[in-house]
Amino acid sequence: MATRSTARKDEFDALVVLERFLPYRLNVLAALSSNALAQIYAERFGLSIPGWRVIATLGQYDVRTARDIAAHGIMHKSTVSRAVSALEERGLVVRRANQQDRREELLALTAQGRAIYASLAPQALAFEEQLVSVLSREEQRTLSSLMDKLTRHARAMAPDGEAGQ
Amino acid sequence: MATRSTARKDEFDALVVLERFLPYRLNVLAALSSNALAQIYAERFGLSIPGWRVIATLGQYDVRTARDIAAHGIMHKSTVSRAVSALEERGLVVRRANQQDRREELLALTAQGRAIYASLAPQALAFEEQLVSVLSREEQRTLSSLMDKLTRHARAMAPDGEAGQ
DNA sequence: GATTAACCGTTGCTCCTGCAACCAATAAGC
DNA sequence: GCTTATTGGTTGCAGGAGCAACGGTTAATC
Numbered sequence: 471m472a473t474r475s476t477a478r479k480d481e482f483d484a485l486v487v488l489e490r491f492l493p494y495r496l497n498v499l500a501a502l503s504s505n506a507l508a509q510i511y512a513e514r515f516g517l518s519i520p521g522w523r524v525i526a527t528l529g530q531y532d533v534r535t536a537r538d539i540a541a542h543g544i545m546h547k548s549t550v551s552r553a554v555s556a557l558e559e560r561g562l563v564v565r566r567a568n569q570q571d572r573r574e575e576l577l578a579l580t581a582q583g584r585a586i587y588a589s590l591a592p593q594a595l596a597f598e599e600q601l602v603s604v605l606s607r608e609e610q611r612t613l614s615s616l617m618d619k620l621t622r623h624a625r626a627m628a629p630d631g632e633a634g635q
Numbered sequence: 636m637a638t639r640s641t642a643r644k645d646e647f648d649a650l651v652v653l654e655r656f657l658p659y660r661l662n663v664l665a666a667l668s669s670n671a672l673a674q675i676y677a678e679r680f681g682l683s684i685p686g687w688r689v690i691a692t693l694g695q696y697d698v699r700t701a702r703d704i705a706a707h708g709i710m711h712k713s714t715v716s717r718a719v720s721a722l723e724e725r726g727l728v729v730r731r732a733n734q735q736d737r738r739e740e741l742l743a744l745t746a747q748g749r750a751i752y753a754s755l756a757p758q759a760l761a762f763e764e765q766l767v768s769v770l771s772r773e774e775q776r777t778l779s780s781l782m783d784k785l786t787r788h789a790r791a792m793a794p795d796g797e798a799g800q
Numbered sequence: 801g802a803t804t805a806a807c808c809g810t811t812g813c814t815c816c817t818g819c820a821a822c823c824a825a826t827a828a829g830c
Numbered sequence: 831g832c833t834t835a836t837t838g839g840t841t842g843c844a845g846g847a848g849c850a851a852c853g854g855t856t857a858a859t860c
Contacts, residue, residue, distance in 0.1 A: 488708075493759075497709075498709050503657070684846095716810060
């Protein structure tokens with residue numbers, strides 16, 4: 471193993487090569503993308519990451535429960551709960567009790583919330599566009615399809631309801 | 636816009652479709668993979684995520700500074716600092732002052748640290764293998780190459796030294 | 801060569817986040 | 831129908847993580 475006194479193996483007998491280890495690479499890429507995106511919605515709108523995710527989900531789906539949002543984005547339910555409270559306090563989100571099942575609350579954006587969504591969405595898309603601009607359209611489609619496959623499989627692998635609780 | 640009283644747009648006029656929005660998808664996939672992997676090194680070895688990353692980096696590169704590790708894995712320098720302190724206290728990592736530049740410290744695994752690395756690495760690889768098993772070898776190579784391109788570009792886009800500070 | 805700037809790493813502070821326990825409501829079991 | 835389990839959501843608590851300010855060291859500037 472340690473043959474030389476001042477060993478410098480430089481990944482000779484490395485067991486895991488991080489640059490090829492998918493979970494590590496996914497984290498690095500997700501962190502880079504998240505950090506960059508966060509600058510937009512944090513600085514300009516004072517939104518946290520979960521806050522933006524809640525708004526984006528409600529912007530797309532109109533009405534959802536906190537549980538749905540958590541499961542969709544692999545967030546802890548307490549994370550979503552607190553994000554929703556903060557957004558409600560700022561008047562961006564409203565809760566409405568579901569009369570069919572009064573355990574859950576139906577969430578929706580207010581007019582103000584939709585305004586932020588409408589203002590933020592194009593900037594988010596522009597960022598994404600810039601990010602994927604190194605790939606050809608064909609490559610983008612391929613990446614998309616591979617990620618879908620992987621995500622479906624990863625969700626299936628996750629212990630029971632780990633797909634967000 | 637809101638044409639019907641009980642609107643249910645279901646992504647009709649959604650500005651951002653999360654299922655196709657790359658940063659969101661990257662986060663979801665990274666979270667799924669991280670959560671699953673964390674179970675291995677948290678439960679069996681009491682390691683935090685940054686802790687495991689430090690060990691994996693030193694396992695591969697033998698000797699690195701905290702700064703290197705942070706930049707490599709897009710972690711904040713304080714995160715790495717605290718992870719290293721914890722690992723040192725457990726006797727898994729040693730610091731050695733660099734005599735050429737006494738600002739930085741050269742980090743390395745102890746025998747005990749290497750033992751954990753050796754025990755953990757195969758399990759991590761097995762998990763990765765299981766994760767990518769939905770893809771053919773060809774698809775795995777393609778994904779790998781696309782992710783490399785994207786990551787290089789994302790690193791270049793990041794403000795100056797954001798590639799880990 | 802003295803001052804200034806840049807850099808590595810640590811730490812106090814604060815906020816975030818996950819866990820687990822909990823409340824309220826519904827569903828299941830008997 | 832009453833008890834028990836499950837579920838959606840909240841919250842106290844404790845650990846984790848980012849920010850910014852700092853000490854100590856080296857590089858740059860003049």
